[in-house]
Amino acid sequence: MHHRTLGDRIIDMVNILLLGIIALIMLAPFWYVLSVSFASYKEFLQRDVVWFPREWVFSAYEFLFSSKSFVRSIGVTVLVTAVGTLVNLAFTSTFAYTLARPVIGQRIMLLLVLFTLLFSAGMIPTYLVVKGTGLIDSIWALILPIAINPFNLLVMRQFFTSIPNELYEAAVIDGANDLKVFWRIILPLSKPSLAAFALFYAVMHWNNYFTGILYLNQPEKWPIQVFLRQMVVVGEAQTALSSQILLEHAPPAETIQMAAIIVATVPILVLYPFLQKHFAKGVMLGSVKG
Amino acid sequence: MRLNTLNTPTDSPPAVRKTSTASRLGRLRTRLWKDRYLLLLGLPGIAYFLIYRYIPMAGLYMAFVEYSPFQGIIGSPWVGWKHFARIFEDPEILQVLWNTLFISFLQIVFAFPVPIVLALMLNELRNQIYKRIVQSVIYLPHFLSWVVVIGICTIFLKGNGVINDLLKNVFGLEPIPFLTDPDYFRPLVILQVIWKEAGWGTILFLAALAGVNPQLYEAAAIDGAGKFRRMWHITLPAIRNTIVILLILRLGHVMDAGYEQIFLMLNPFNMEIGNILDTYVFYKGIGQSDYSFATAVGLFKGTVGLVLVLSANYVAKKLGDEGAF
Numbered sequence: 322m323h324h325r326t327l328g329d330r331i332i333d334m335v336n337i338l339l340l341g342i343i344a345l346i347m348l349a350p351f352w353y354v355l356s357v358s359f360a361s362y363k364e365f366l367q368r369d370v371v372w373f374p375r376e377w378v379f380s381a382y383e384f385l386f387s388s389k390s391f392v393r394s395i396g397v398t399v400l401v402t403a404v405g406t407l408v409n410l411a412f413t414s415t416f417a418y419t420l421a422r423p424v425i426g427q428r429i430m431l432l433l434v435l436f437t438l439l440f441s442a443g444m445i446p447t448y449l450v451v452k453g454t455g456l457i458d459s460i461w462a463l464i465l466p467i468a469i470n471p472f473n474l475l476v477m478r479q480f481f482t483s484i485p486n487e488l489y490e491a492a493v494i495d496g497a498n499d500l501k502v503f504w505r506i507i508l509p510l511s512k513p514s515l516a517a518f519a520l521f522y523a524v525m526h527w528n529n530y531f532t533g534i535l536y537l538n539q540p541e542k543w544p545i546q547v548f549l550r551q552m553v554v555v556g557e558a559q560t561a562l563s564s565q566i567l568l569e570h571a572p573p574a575e576t577i578q579m580a581a582i583i584v585a586t587v588p589i590l591v592l593y594p595f596l597q598k599h600f601a602k603g604v605m606l607g608s609v610k611g
Numbered sequence: 612m613r614l615n616t617l618n619t620p621t622d623s624p625p626a627v628r629k630t631s632t633a634s635r636l637g638r639l640r641t642r643l644w645k646d647r648y649l650l651l652l653g654l655p656g657i658a659y660f661l662i663y664r665y666i667p668m669a670g671l672y673m674a675f676v677e678y679s680p681f682q683g684i685i686g687s688p689w690v691g692w693k694h695f696a697r698i699f700e701d702p703e704i705l706q707v708l709w710n711t712l713f714i715s716f717l718q719i720v721f722a723f724p725v726p727i728v729l730a731l732m733l734n735e736l737r738n739q740i741y742k743r744i745v746q747s748v749i750y751l752p753h754f755l756s757w758v759v760v761i762g763i764c765t766i767f768l769k770g771n772g773v774i775n776d777l778l779k780n781v782f783g784l785e786p787i788p789f790l791t792d793p794d795y796f797r798p799l800v801i802l803q804v805i806w807k808e809a810g811w812g813t814i815l816f817l818a819a820l821a822g823v824n825p826q827l828y829e830a831a832a833i834d835g836a837g838k839f840r841r842m843w844h845i846t847l848p849a850i851r852n853t854i855v856i857l858l859i860l861r862l863g864h865v866m867d868a869g870y871e872q873i874f875l876m877l878n879p880f881n882m883e884i885g886n887i888l889d890t891y892v893f894y895k896g897i898g899q900s901d902y903s904f905a906t907a908v909g910l911f912k913g914t915v916g917l918v919l920v921l922s923a924n925y926v927a928k929k930l931g932d933e934g935a936f
Contacts, residue, residue: 327839336735343729344748345811350763351751353773414860416656416876424649425642430657437664442891443909445896446670450663468659493812499648528756531871535895546758556769575766582848589754 343358351586353561358382358579365573381572381580391540394548395584401544402526405464409522412468412516413477418503420474421481422489437471444535451452451536462536463529463544473518480514481507520592527589553578612786687903694907704891704908711887714868717797719861722804726812727854731811731846734820735838746817749810760807761875764799765790791880800876800885804869816855819850856927863923866916888912 353372357365358381360374385391420431441447447466456462470606484507492502508515537543543551551557571577642689643650645899652655676687722922729749735740752760767773768789775786786788789795802833823845831841888908896905 323736323830326837330630332838333737335733337738337741340732340736340745344745345753347749347806350767350806351755354766378734379615381879393898412655413660415652416652416659419649419653422649423652425639425646430653433660433665437660439920440668440913441664442667442671442739442915443906444892445902445906446667446673447663447674448897449670449902450667465659466663469656474656499652503652524754528754528758529873530756530758548755549762550758550875552767556757556765578762580758586755586759590751593751593754 354579354582379577385580394543398545401463406522406525408468413474417474417477420478434471457537463532490574538597549585617684671910672908678903693695694904707886707891711868716863719803725805725809730816732811752807753811757871793881796881797884819853823849859923859927863920866912
């Protein structure tokens with residue numbers, strides 16, 4: 322390696338230090354929310370800023386999980402994420418396969434899909450269709466209108482077209498029809514790629530709040546993000562958690578809010594180590610070549 | 612960005628000589644029958660695009676009528692361009708349009724360069740373990756929902772929040788109304804975007820940087836080039852294309868100022884400078900059931916957006932790269 326001058330070394334040190342500080346800034350708010358959610362009532366009142374609680378208590382979490390409406394909204398989110406991701410994968414992979422084969426009308430279907438990347442009808446006409454199909458106040462409204470992400474569809478199709486044609490031909494000679502080829506050959510081959518898309522879609526569902534606000538009027542069907550918005554951003558912890566908050570010995574609203582943030586985030590962060598690898602790959606697929 | 616979508620050979624039958632309609636129909640039927648399993652597999656996807664993507668486009672007709680729920684879209688009286696004319700006469704929408712463009716512009720100026728700088732800094736790290744740790748940490752906020760990001764922001768900045776407590780106890784200052792004073796709206800929106808997405812945005816630039824031949828650096832170092840000269844003459848040219856393409860494509864999206872985030876940040880105090888086209892459509896359409904007008908505003912936004920994206924892509928292609936489409 323070449324010789325490093327003193328100036329180079331100083332720049333390196335400053336760089337290392339700065340990146341460390343940036344990383345801390347990225348992490349600090351989240352860490353703070355985590356510590357406060359575990360702080361005791363007394364400590365929260367006495368200390369202005371709690372970076373490290375002296376004792377870790379679970380009262381905010383206990384309180385949260387004793388709230389029926391909170392537990393229900395977590396349930397809704399888990400359900401929507403599970404069912405929604407399955408629907409996403411089923412719809413996306415089957416259509417991507419159809420588009421990857423020389424099917425009749427392929428060109429026009431591809432053009433129509435591509436066009437939706439550039440232009441959409443917008444919120445109001447879509448809202449009226451969702452209403453017209455009877456999905457308002459049904460959790461299917463959180464699933465069906467976003468059943469396929471056109472970009473994911475095109476990337477998955479790209480992946481399917483990269484599978485050697487000989488595989489299809491051999492299977493067809495052996496007497497398999499397209500359904501069998503898809504189920505027996507293509508799907509098993511694409512497991513890693515399907516896993517990546519599953520993670521993509523699962524994060525989308527877990528973090529989704531706007532479709533909830535748009536299509537669900539009944540609070541008992543709210544997914545966790547809509548619930549959280551009501552509780553933290555709008556600041557109506559009391560109404561969101563119903564009458565419970567009036568009970569004595571309830572932890573302060575702030576620690577409950579922070580505990581709710583943690584509960585709404587931790588499932589994604591648990592997935593994170595798996596996500597990181599796949600996401601980076603997914604982003605690179607079909608995007609800028611250096 | 613490239614999507615190889617339209618260049619797959621289709622084996623549609625070659626153009627044929629004059630044939631009767633009957634035999635053409637017959638051939639179509641044979642073809643449909645041959646592809647029946649493929650079409651069956653594609654059915655859910657086709658139905659999805661028809662119902663939730665293309666029927667709403669037909670619903671855009673609503674922008675040209677005076678929609679009344681009792682008469683239905685088709686039965687409502689035709690008013691032509693009236694709703695579009697209102698867009699340019701209504702001072703409120705002109706304000707909303709301005710807000711949209713201004714917030715978008717601020718994002719391009721202040722948030723767009725951050726991932727580039729971060730990628731350059733990360734690229735200088737020699738310790739691979741440290742590099743990986745920093746990367747993992749700065750990607751993290753990307754996975755938090757906007758509700759969580761703005762929830763945390765609210766907790767920190769509200770009247771009796773952490774920051775104001777610090778200001779009061781350490782500096783003896785009065786609490787600052789970060790969330791309700793419109794002056795803080797734009798800086799907060801930009802800082803949130805940077806915090807949430809800057810780390811994630813480094814991925815593409817880091818990938819571009821990874822492609823640089825290390826021998827170039829060695830050669831430059833032997834020639835006596837210092838750190839900054841190497842960065843200027845080797846690193847930056849290596850990612851210049853990526854930067855230019857992404858910037859142009861981002862410019863194509865100036866009508867999108869970050870819908871979900873802004874929606875969560877809006878409150879009665881900052882509505883005037885914070886309301887953007889998308890949130891306006893929501894309040895007007897869903898809130899006040901003024902469907903026709905809200906549809907017209909949405910269609911206006913979508914059409915301008917379409918033209919901008921296509922032009923941006925055209926320019927990106929002209930500049931020698933492949934563009935997105």
